Amino acid sequence: MTAADTFPKLLRENAARIGGRPACREKDMGIWQSWTWTQIADEVRALACGLAALGFKPGDRIVIVGDNRPRLYWTMTAAQAIGGVPVPVYQDAVADEMAYVVDHAGARFAMAEDQEQVDKLMEIMPRCAQLEQIVYDDRRGMRNYHQAFLHDFDTVQEKGRDFDREHPDFYEQSVAAGKGSDVSVMLYTSGTTGKPKGVVLNHANVMCTARNNQKMEGLDDRDEILAYLPMAWVGDHIFSFGQNYTAGFCVNCPESPATVMQDLRDIGPTYFFAPPRIFENILTAVMVRMEDASAIKRAGFDFFMGLAARVGTRILDRKPVGLVDRALYALGDLLVYGPLKNTLGFSRIRLAYTAGEAIGPDIFDFFRALGINLKQLYGMTEASVFITVQPDGEITPDAVGRPAPEVEVKIAESGEVLFRGPGTFVEYYKNPEATAETKDPQGWVHTGDAGLFLENGHLKIIDRAKDVGRLTDGTLFAPKYIENKLKFFPNIKEAVAFGANRDSAAAFINIDATAMGNWAERNNIAYGGYTELASNPQVLKIIKGHVEQVNRDLARDPHLGGSQIARFLVLHKELDADDGELTRTRKVRRPFIAERYAPLIEALYSGAATGHIETEVTFEDGRKGQLKADIAIVDADTFPIAAPLKKAG
Amino acid sequence: MTEHSKKIGDPLLKVDNISLGFGGVQALSNISFEIREHEILAIIGPNGAGKTSMLNVINGFYHPQQGTITFRGEVRRAMRPYIAARQGIARTFQNVALFKGMSTLDNIMTGRNLRMQSNFFWQILHYGPARREEIEHRRRVEEIIDFLEIQAIRRVPVGKLPYGLQKRVELARALAMEPELLLLDEPMAGMNVEEKEDMSRFILDVNEQFGTTIALIEHDMGVVMDISDRVVVLDYGRKLADGTPDEVRGNQGVIDAYLGVPHE
Numbered sequence: 026m027t028a029a030d031t032f033p034k035l036l037r038e039n040a041a042r043i044g045g046r047p048a049c050r051e052k053d054m055g056i057w058q059s060w061t062w063t064q065i066a067d068e069v070r071a072l073a074c075g076l077a078a079l080g081f082k083p084g085d086r087i088v089i090v091g092d093n094r095p096r097l098y099w100t101m102t103a104a105q106a107i108g109g110v111p112v113p114v115y116q117d118a119v120a121d122e123m124a125y126v127v128d129h130a131g132a133r134f135a136m137a138e139d140q141e142q143v144d145k146l147m148e149i150m151p152r153c154a155q156l157e158q159i160v161y162d163d164r165r166g167m168r169n170y171h172q173a174f175l176h177d178f179d180t181v182q183e184k185g186r187d188f189d190r191e192h193p194d195f196y197e198q199s200v201a202a203g204k205g206s207d208v209s210v211m212l213y214t215s216g217t218t219g220k221p222k223g224v225v226l227n228h229a230n231v232m233c234t235a236r237n238n239q240k241m242e243g244l245d246d247r248d249e250i251l252a253y254l255p256m257a258w259v260g261d262h263i264f265s266f267g268q269n270y271t272a273g274f275c276v277n278c279p280e281s282p283a284t285v286m287q288d289l290r291d292i293g294p295t296y297f298f299a300p301p302r303i304f305e306n307i308l309t310a311v312m313v314r315m316e317d318a319s320a321i322k323r324a325g326f327d328f329f330m331g332l333a334a335r336v337g338t339r340i341l342d343r344k345p346v347g348l349v350d351r352a353l354y355a356l357g358d359l360l361v362y363g364p365l366k367n368t369l370g371f372s373r374i375r376l377a378y379t380a381g382e383a384i385g386p387d388i389f390d391f392f393r394a395l396g397i398n399l400k401q402l403y404g405m406t407e408a409s410v411f412i413t414v415q416p417d418g419e420i421t422p423d424a425v426g427r428p429a430p431e432v433e434v435k436i437a438e439s440g441e442v443l444f445r446g447p448g449t450f451v452e453y454y455k456n457p458e459a460t461a462e463t464k465d466p467q468g469w470v471h472t473g474d475a476g477l478f479l480e481n482g483h484l485k486i487i488d489r490a491k492d493v494g495r496l497t498d499g500t501l502f503a504p505k506y507i508e509n510k511l512k513f514f515p516n517i518k519e520a521v522a523f524g525a526n527r528d529s530a531a532a533f534i535n536i537d538a539t540a541m542g543n544w545a546e547r548n549n550i551a552y553g554g555y556t557e558l559a560s561n562p563q564v565l566k567i568i569k570g571h572v573e574q575v576n577r578d579l580a581r582d583p584h585l586g587g588s589q590i591a592r593f594l595v596l597h598k599e600l601d602a603d604d605g606e607l608t609r610t611r612k613v614r615r616p617f618i619a620e621r622y623a624p625l626i627e628a629l630y631s632g633a634a635t636g637h638i639e640t641e642v643t644f645e646d647g648r649k650g651q652l653k654a655d656i657a658i659v660d661a662d663t664f665p666i667a668a669p670l671k672k673a674g
Numbered sequence: 675m676t677e678h679s680k681k682i683g684d685p686l687l688k689v690d691n692i693s694l695g696f697g698g699v700q701a702l703s704n705i706s707f708e709i710r711e712h713e714i715l716a717i718i719g720p721n722g723a724g725k726t727s728m729l730n731v732i733n734g735f736y737h738p739q740q741g742t743i744t745f746r747g748e749v750r751r752a753m754r755p756y757i758a759a760r761q762g763i764a765r766t767f768q769n770v771a772l773f774k775g776m777s778t779l780d781n782i783m784t785g786r787n788l789r790m791q792s793n794f795f796w797q798i799l800h801y802g803p804a805r806r807e808e809i810e811h812r813r814r815v816e817e818i819i820d821f822l823e824i825q826a827i828r829r830v831p832v833g834k835l836p837y838g839l840q841k842r843v844e845l846a847r848a849l850a851m852e853p854e855l856l857l858l859d860e861p862m863a864g865m866n867v868e869e870k871e872d873m874s875r876f877i878l879d880v881n882e883q884f885g886t887t888i889a890l891i892e893h894d895m896g897v898v899m900d901i902s903d904r905v906v907v908l909d910y911g912r913k914l915a916d917g918t919p920d921e922v923r924g925n926q927g928v929i930d931a932y933l934g935v936p937h938e
Contacts, residue, residue: 283826
């Protein structure tokens with residue numbers, strides 16, 4: 026259908042095909058400003074020529090750092106047009122992190138959003154010998170910067186227009202020289218361990234995955250998306266750049282990071298991505314506001330949300346629903362769902378994705394019940410995002426869907442998920458060892474995640490491969506999978522599961538002080554502090570109920586049913602990053618906890634009724650103290666495991 | 675708004691021998707100083723030194739019994755705050771004085787009121803010249819919103835905002851008048867360190883970007899010494915010192931006033 030194999034060529038094609046359609050918008054001075062494809066083609070051309078006039082050569086890298094701004098997206102295409110490689114960097118990266126990326130990528134050029142980013146780049150310049158020129162978008166606060174290597178965006182474009190007049194063939198020839206196998210972007214993965222790795226993708230990678238998904242979901246130039254996630258993240262690169270070009274839809278850039286929710290409402294996107302955390306925050310905000318609503322409104326909300334929970338997802342999936350329920354749902358849409366979606370900016374959503382971590386089933390179902398087509402996908406930078414996607418109408422809530430078009434997925438002996446497809450990355454930049462470790466000669470990429478295929482062909486991710494273990498009887502034990510199931514209960518803040526090389530699984534649990542505190546207040550239960558609340562017998566009973574619910578869920582799974590939680594305890598203190606128990610991003614540091622709380626783990630497995638523990642804690646002011654406690658250990662009921670499902674037929 | 679380059683120029687406003695008394699209390703006695711074009715001047719002094727009285731005299735709210743004020747070379751007579759506003763003097767207040775029930779945007783729009791030309795009739799109809807005018811004023815206001823980074827609270831009633839942001843909205847409203855001289859009465863009172871840093875940056879930016887002359891009252895000496903070009907020190911209605919931050923810092927009279935030497 027199309028001959029364009031690079032994004033600059035695709036830009037030219039879009040300008041010819043849908044030149045008058047809006048390609049991007051930005052809210053500036055309170056008003057949405059739009060650019061059509063024709064205008065963008067012109068802007069990109071001027072910028073590309075301007076960069077060339079500044080000495081940008083084919084193969085050069087340009088670091089792009091800032092919030093989602095149209096001009097920063099144009100910089101990507103402009104760099105590609107003259108054979109360069111854009112390297113978007115996380116805008117909140119501190120100078121050290123940025124220095125590593127800029128230096129490793131060997132970038133000679135940088136595009137900065139504003140003074141803040143310029144300051145950071147200037148700070149790291151002495152450490153990044155290759156960095157020569159910095160262009161900035163926002164002039165504010167830049168009036169006293171007179172360095173010769175700093176360039177205002179408009180000036181660069183002016184220079185570019187002059188350059189274009191003097192070298193009228195330059196731009197067209199440069200664009201024509203591009204090939205699909207040319208590197209189109211380098212994305213540095215944040216990486217929890219070691220230094221970030223630069224994932225190299227080419228035009229074919231990005232374009233093919235973007236286009237395959239676009240066709241599968243039927244996206245076209247009438248769609249609207251809000252670009253609010255970091256440009257350095259592969260998801261934004263595919264949704265707000267790749268698919269922006271392949272589908273020709275409009276990308277909307279918010280006014281500022283603080284206004285995203287209002288801008289979402291202004292635009293009412295048809296296509297939306299958010300990590301589970303954001304959906305969770307939205308749901309919480311809705312629930313809090315409903316608490317303050319009048320009794321009549323609350324009653325209406327409860328009634329219709331109950332109805333939606335029963336039939337909403339079935340209607341969305343086009344499954345049979347009784348006539349009365351259908352009519353009531355239509356009424357609910359008029360009275361509750363519609364206005365609610367409108368308030369949230371979700372009125373026009375045709376397709377919403379979530380990914381990155383497990384989403385709580387309550388949260389997932391809430392949005393689906395409202396009639397929002399929210400789906401999960403599984404992806405990573407090395408795959409140009411899409412590995413699996415949940416197809417419309419075929420949603421298995423705790424699985425991540427079927428392999429995306431043209432992507433092959435298989436499970437290795439070890440249980441690790443492997444994939445290969447058109448989006449498979451070229452290499453890690455300047456790191457052949459890591460490339461060889463991750464990608465085998467046949468093109469299979471090791472994801473590092475452990476997963477399995479369900480009977481219906483959907484992939485289920487259970488944990489990081491290195492964390493998955495087995496009980497002594499050989500049952501699969503995936504700690505994070507169990508912990509996530511526990512943490513989906515609002516009363517449970519953190520959980521740490523044990524079981525590798527043990528007879529049974531057991532868990533430490535942290536109650537959520539806010540949720541349980543509210544409950545205690547409503548039920549007139551007095552408590553002196555966290556420790557007292559955590560040891561309250563009624564609290565333990567509630568938590569026991571939650572644990573048994575998780576066990577019931579686990580029992581339904583033939584693979585993981587054996588790892589039901591036999592015994593658990595509620596910790597006397599909250600796990601804290603200051604004590605080294607969590608990472609700064611609130612991930613549980615399992616080995617450290619196992620060591621620190623060894624007596625408690627022993628008690629869990631010895632059959633004792635209580636465990637004694639003495640720990641050192643660090644207070645907020647840095648002082649240290651001793652905390653002693655005897656902690657009750659609770660036995661939880663386990664359930665018979667379901668037999669593996671027989672194939673139908 | 676046009677951009678200016680900061681160059682401290684001739685006196686914009688001159689205070690000559692001002693004395694102000696309320697009954698038996700002598701709030702100001704024989705004060706003289708000048709505010710120069712494009713500078714940031716801080717007025718400091720212990721409680722009750724007469725700082726706010728001085729600002730009230732400058733913007734015409736109080737009428738001194740003695741002395742003259744010369745603004746842009748003209749000695750001023752019968753003064754009223756609205757005349758001062760028309761002449762290009764804007765101010766903010768020690769206690770935030772905004773319309774609490776109105777949105778941030780509407781509050782700032784009120785700052786444009788003096789510059790609206792169309793008559794009441796057209797404004798009611800919201801048609802013709804009034805409409806065109808409002809669009810132009812709104813554009814100016816949006817520039818200020820962008821400048822002070824308050825886009826996220828554009829539609830929020832100011833009564834719901836935290837104190838630090840209310841102060842910023844008040845500054846925005848004063849800026850909306852496009853003043854030549856901006857009087858700030860304790861712009862950072864009651865703020866935490868971060869809010870103070872933000873506010874200091876905005877004050878410096880306003881001064882640099884728009885060339886606005888600023889006279890401010892402030893208690894936080896760190897801030898005063900950092901951002902002002904000159905400092906005037908008042909104590910018990912008298913002027914103790916007048917000079918650059920360094921000169922003032924070394925002045926014995928100032929040290930005494932702040933450390934509390936008995937007044938005879």
